[in-house]
Amino acid sequence: MQPSYYEDFSEIKKKIWSLLDNAVKDRSSPFRIPVFACGNQNDIDGRIVVLRKSDQTNNLVQFHSDIRSDKIEKLKANKNAAMLFYDKDEKIQVRLKVECIINHENEITKESWSKTQHISRKCYLVDNGPGTESDEPTSGLKPELDNFDYTKEQSEEGYKNFTVIQCKIKSIEWLYLAAKGHRRAKFNLENNKDTWLVP
Template sequence: MENNRIDYTTYHLPELEQDCWDRLVTGAVKSRTPFHTPSIATLHQGEVNLRTVVLRKTLATERELRFHTDIRSPKWQELSQNPSISALFYDAVDRIQLRVKGKAVLHHTNEITAEAWQKTSLSSRKCYLTRFSPSSYTDVSTSGLTDDIEHENFTLAESESGYSNFGIVSIQVQSIDWLWLNHAGHRRAFFDYEKGSFQWMIP
């Protein structure tokens, strides 16, 4: 096989669907794996906006994916108005692409965010301590952080003020479009959770 460790031509749809979720679970817990940083797309006034996020948690049984964000960010506002969301995952070694579609559920100052915040490192908490909101324009190149915070010269207690800006986006997965790029012939499948159907597709 051309740089592929698995021959997906032998897979049945249920096994393939399980493989998708296994990869998503791994992506959430192992930072060096390809599925750890998907691209997510939102809609705003008829325009598509893309950005890369960090996959923080996968709940396979619930078909749920989670990532963290600043509630002052444009994506939070966009999802507040339109919860439709897509996530794109790609493994360049195994040549596996997943296009995940779903609805976003936003979490802020609840049990889910409180638990995640307690597990968030000091270096990651920095992201929520900027004085101005993400995407604000500025006259100079800056992180938006004070020097002390930028150099992590602050305590965990002092970082608690960032919790008010901390949010979690939960993607309730409605479908997965799976694609395997293979020199002998690509393969594609679609898992539709709303209709409860798994189907092969022409790539």
């Protein structure tokens, strides 16, 4: 028996958003760690990020980063990016084309930072930004920080580096693998056009 979303646009969209919503809460969901790809001209790169928010009403997903990361400069030059998800058990691949908004020291970062756990704040406490070259292998942290030996007050130092990347979804592409026949569909959210594609 095929699932309800096998050949039904609205059921597919429902399924996609349920996978995204669930990934924000469920640490073990494969959709929690998509690949985020962005770039400028011939310098294109993908990296894993953690999905932190999914908002169907506004066609938005978001993740956190360090303002000093290489991708920030790339996004400033080209706000167009892509996100890629795959759930092996569901046999569903989702590709998003997005437009990014970089949030730094504003109401959005304030809200997300207040919900960022003590241990996660460690990422933002490195002295030099992610990608900085080092003469020796390093975490980039001072030894006391490496051991999680910091107070809530000290963790606040990380806020100046904390960035929320909001990804406004322009289109969604869905691929479902099934023995009976794969199915593929594209949802253009800018003109509300749903299309079947050959898988």
